Amino acid sequence: MAKVGIVMGSDSDMPVMSKAADMLEKFGIEYEMTIISAHREPDVFFEYAKSAEEKGFKxxxxxxxxxxxxxxxxxxxxxxxxxxxPMHTTSLGGRDSLYSIVQMPSGIPVATVAINGGANAAILAAKILATSDAELLQKLKDYKEELKDQVVAKDVKLQEVGYKNYK
Structure with a gap:
């Protein structure tokens, strides 16, 4: 059963949302991905959001x-x-999306990641799920070590070749 619902308003969002899906797959988290427009098909959207809990989404x-x-x-x-x-937009560079998502009224919070922050959204979802899943928590700790190892490897390379030859 899918634990995470991934929903986007348009297929133009797919490059960013696929990063969220890829990261969830890395952690072994089941998800369901859907394209629904809250504005163009409000009845379909309402049914999606209303049924998400009974589908098992966390x-x-x-x-x-x-x-x-x-x-x-x-x-x-x-x-x-x-x-x-929030998706990057050509008109305002994504600030319009960011403000729209982050400025929610009291009582209706939305955790908001960076513009085009698909991977971070999935990592945050994993962290939320890991509060009651020790195996997932360990996967997150291992991932954090992977990130550290990547930085260390980059510095080793820099020290070996110097900044002029670093590619």
Missing amino acids: VIIAGAGMAAHLPGMCAAIFPMPVIGI
Whole structure:
């Protein structure tokens, strides 16, 4: 059963949302990915958000651009955590999306990651799920070590070749 719902308003969001899916797969977390427009098909959206809990979702990751109502509307209906991913936009560089998602009214929080922050949204979802899953918590700790090892390897390379030859 999927523990995380990934929802986006348009297939143009797929490059960012696929990073969330890839990261969930890395941690072995089942998810369901859907394209739903809160504005163009509100009845379909409402049914999605209303049924998410009974589907077994523990977290919803919602990506949206411009007016970016999808994450906030998910949070208004779904009783568990919603993580919003603001999409980069050509008009305002994603600030429109960011403000729309992060500035929720009191009582309807949406955890918000960086513009185009698909991977971080999935890591945050994993951290939420790991509060009651020791195996997943260990996977997150191992991932943190991987990140550290990557930085150490980059510094070793820099020290060996110097900054002028670093590629």
